[in-house]
Amino acid sequence: MAVNRRFLGRRGQSVAAKEAVARRQREDDAPRLKDVAGHVTSLKFAIEETQDGIELAEVKHTRRIVLDHASARFEFACTEAKCEGGGHDITRDVLDGLEARKAEFGGKHACTGATEHAPCTRVLIFEAEAEYGD
Numbered sequence: 658m659a660v661n662r663r664f665l666g667r668r669g670q671s672v673a674a675k676e677a678v679a680r681r682q683r684e685d686d687a688p689r690l691k692d693v694a695g696h697v698t699s700l701k702f703a704i705e706e707t708q709d710g711i712e713l714a715e716v717k718h719t720r721r722i723v724l725d726h727a728s729a730r731f732e733f734a735c736t737e738a739k740c741e742g743g744g745h746d747i748t749r750d751v752l753d754g755l756e757a758r759k760a761e762f763g764g765k766h767a768c769t770g771a772t773e774h775a776p777c778t779r780v781l782i783f784e785a786e787a788e789y790g791d
């Protein structure tokens with residue numbers, strides 16, 4: 658079955674796939690953003706990661722949040738291929754910023770996962786831009 662073939666890859670891919678499913682589940686279980694921060698009319702993130710303090714150009718990206726169905730949970734995957742159990746949950750920082758109606762805010766989050774023999778050293782740096790209605 659073509660569907661199963663995806664899970665036959667390297668172990669790391671399978672772990673990443675499982676973590677992506679779990680992350681999506683946590684996002685689905687969380688309240689909707691429009692219910693907890695209905696005054697937000699636009700939200701986007703600029704994301705960077707560093708490893709051992711060195712900026713990783715290849716993981717830089719921006720993400721615009723589609724507000725209609727957005728989860729009020731903001732969690733980004735760790736992009737270190739060997740990392741297990743990692744990720745960046747910046748929900749509290751984001752909700753605090755939106756609550757305070759900040760047009761721009763940001764922060765850092767150290768990965769909570771581990772690679773084979775050591776804690777993961779990835780750090781996520783985010784900048785958020787938001788707009789608000791009444």
Ligand SMILES: [Zn+2]
Pocket residue numbers: 735736737740741743744768769770771777778779
């Ligand atoms: Zn990690």
